[in-house]
Amino acid sequence: SAVISQKPSRDICQRGTSLTIQCQVDSQVTMMFWYRQQPGQSLTLIATANQGSEATYESGFVIDKFPISRPNLTFSTLTVSNMSPEDSSIYLCSVISGGGADTQYFGPGTRLTVL
Amino acid sequence: AQSVAQPEDQVNVAEGNPLTVKCTYSVSGNPYLFWYVQYPNRGLQFLLKYITGDNLVKGSYGFEAEFNKSQTSFHLKKPSALVSDSALYFCAVRPAQGGYQKVTFGTGTKLQVIP
Numbered sequence: 001s002a003v004i005s006q007k008p009s010r011d012i013c014q015r016g017t018s019l020t021i022q023c024q025v026d027s028q029v030t031m032m033f034w035y036r037q038q039p040g041q042s043l044t045l046i047a048t049a050n051q052g053s054e055a056t057y058e059s060g061f062v063i064d065k066f067p068i069s070r071p072n073l074t075f076s077t078l079t080v081s082n083m084s085p086e087d088s089s090i091y092l093c094s095v096i097s098g099g100g101a102d103t104q105y106f107g108p109g110t111r112l113t114v115l
Numbered sequence: 116a117q118s119v120a121q122p123e124d125q126v127n128v129a130e131g132n133p134l135t136v137k138c139t140y141s142v143s144g145n146p147y148l149f150w151y152v153q154y155p156n157r158g159l160q161f162l163l164k165y166i167t168g169d170n171l172v173k174g175s176y177g178f179e180a181e182f183n184k185s186q187t188s189f190h191l192k193k194p195s196a197l198v199s200d201s202a203l204y205f206c207a208v209r210p211a212q213g214g215y216q217k218v219t220f221g222t223g224t225k226l227q228v229i230p
Contacts (some may be wrong), residue, residue: 001161004158005159019207031215042220042221042222042223043159043205043220043224068118078130092158092159092222094159096215102147102164102166103149103161104149104161104166104218105161106151106158106159106160108157108158109157109158111156
């Protein structure tokens with residue numbers, strides 16, 4: 001399995017500002033994913049980020065609000081732009097790892113509070 | 116469209132008793148099925164998966180799950196619950212065929228093990 005780290009682990013931000021979350025993986029992976037978990041809710045996929053191509057966003061999520069970078073096979077960033085209190089969530093990075101490309105592993109998450 | 120149902124928001128069980136966390140799914144074709152656990156203020160940890168083969172799958176921390184195709188279920192079980200098993204459990208599904216396809220998560224079941 002892959003070991004995934006995220007920075008920051010938590011942050012408190014003012015509305016209207018932006019926050020960039022970093023995701024680092026200990027091995028090269030093709031597919032990386034960003035999820036949002038709102039308080040008391042399940043996971044919602046924001047986008048899929050493959051190295052060398054534009055991120056693919058799910059319905060309800062747009063690049064202007066959640067720009068993603070994927071500069072290499074071990075790193076990605078997600079920016080939450082022009083934040084509002086509704087953006088308060090846990091943001092999780094996830095990768096596919098292992099033979100068969102069948103299991104996703106998750107980072108520890110970034111807990112974001114927007115005031 | 117694929118879906119996952121976890122009918123119980125919360126399951127309470129006494130320490131030492133067997134536990135079951137229920138999951139049913141809907142997907143086109145054969146499924147890949149997963150269980151994840153989320154401890155407070157942590158990311159999701161992979162517990163076990165069903166890909167093919169034996170319907171009884173064994174995973175981490177003494178957990179197991181039984182795939183039942185006729186009932187489209189994948190219930191998580193453990194013979195003897197520990198207080199440390201108290202956490203949020205997510206079931207997930209995706210189609211088995213056609214390369215990687217998006218995983219759908221259930222809404223989660225909070226397991227409370229009572230000392």
